[in-house]
Amino acid sequence: MxxxxxxxxxxxxxxxxxxxxxxxxxxxxxxxxALSDLESSRLSDLDRRLNYLVARTTTGLSPAACANAFFDWGIHLAGSPGLQLELLAKAFHNWLHLWHFAQAATFDNARTAPAVDPQSHDRRFASERWKDYPFNIFAQAFLLTEKWWHQAATAVRGVDRQNARRVDFMIRQALDVFAPTNFVMTNPDVLAQTTAEFGFNLIHGFWNFIDDLTRFQEGDAPEGAEQFTVGETVAVTPGKVVFRNHLIELIQYEPRTAKVHSEPVLIVPAWIMKYYILDLRPQNSLVKYLTEQGFTVFIISWHNPDASDRETSFDDYRRLGVMAAIDAVGKITGGKKIHATGYCLGGTLLATAASAMALADDDRIQTLTFLAAQADFREAGELTLFIDESQVALLEDMMAEQGFLDSVQMAGAFQLLRSNDLIWSHVINDYLLGKRKPVYDLLAWNADATRMPYRMHSEYLRSLFLNNDLAEGRFKVDGRTVTLTDMRVPIFAVGTETDHVAPWRSVYKFNILTDTAVTFVLTSGGHNAGIVSPPGLPGRSYRMATKAADGPFVDPDEWQKTASKFEGSWWTAWSEWLAEKSSEWVDPPPMGTPEDMPAALAEAPGTYVFQR
Incomplete structure (x- = not known):
């Protein structure tokens, strides 16, 4: 054996x-x-895979960052017995206010003054029915609770400012879930609709929910978006693709005037959006408007990256995007200087490219325009709530697994920033009232999002958003540190009043960051609607003032009080400013060149805009 x-x-x-x-x-x-390199790599892969699964579960939000914020807040609150007593006293005071309000509303509802008013941007209780008993009590109870928790989250001394803001934000999100507006029996408008329709509105709302869920799972656009078809009803301004590489298609638009301004306009949109937000329908197309004012217009249409583009860098976007487009425009127009324009992240990218060009004595830029764009990210609004070392590490691990950051994963954070407008108002209108808001062009465009490559987005988050290297003089291009103060051409910067992505006070910092003349415009509207603001649109206004290169700095709040206010669209002011900075009228340039570039590779809107 x-x-x-x-x-x-x-x-x-x-x-x-x-x-x-x-x-x-x-x-x-x-x-x-000692572990071998292979074993160490496998253990790192294990961590990255685990973080990827966590990120998919939390839509990219870091649980560690949230827990750290609450621990910081909680430990300082625990060590503040005086503040605890103060908060307890405020809670008792609020309860008394609510009790007196409820008594008065019960017996004389018409004359009862509210104990607390909603914030100016909170439109949830705007309906007249919220003044009726007992719904006014529900509203007052919620608003007093919301106000108390805001005080509790932000009044604790010693808490890191970022953590305090994050705690305040998360508590607000939790409270919004239980707002009386979100339930049938406590929302007077929904209750009246349910009574009038014998509950059929809730049945319609249920089927709306099923339809939305199906469309989300299949990646389809919202119902009604099909009426805004790229190349047919939107993005229809005549033009041609005159240059293409792996990252961009450059579109040149046909002239609308017999003569054009000598210097062309090159628009660099953000790479997280399809370019045609600036060329929607003919009546609100910025591209069409500029061509009608006698400008030769070029715009970049970005390639929609996939997993194969994971190693595409931020500098690739500068070289193959902005610089390649500037080279192509120069060839087509015979070397004319350019009115360079950047929108949102496209403006940040343009600022880095322009700074590098200034350092290299490259003077091909005539003027710079920044539309809702930031170069300093220290005050980048509530988006900073999602950006710290923990958050970036989690996003990097998620992108490392996928090779990109998907548009759906980005949308969650943006919706949370305006949850009342983008989430709960949708729940109330579509699911409780059983209605469908009509889909308009801007909403259809918003659903047509793009992805971002792993390496590029990681570099952007760390270098620009997290470390603020560009504004603080540490950002390098081709091994050389670039600075915004090297940009000496005139600047036109536009901020929007209710922008949650690029707050106007952050955009205003071009007045501090540069040593050149800056014309700043503050227009009504938000990040997108404030920019897409054609002449003739009712209710539009803007403030505008210019700071000379050697002029004194005025802080943004003082500027807002003193700057001249104008009714109408800021487009007209920008067009006049560009015309003043242009040299002469000339014949329109050819559509492409007959030499080393073909006359046209495709008709506008090109092919990259259709990539999914």
Missing amino acids: DEPIYPDPPPLLLGLVEKGRGAPTPTLNAVPL
């Missing part, structure tokens, strides 16, 4: 056995402690 075969014991166990037989005690050096 063959003897059984046993595996060899591990070295440490073998040493113990030999010790029992009188062998010398094994030393620690006999035990292999």
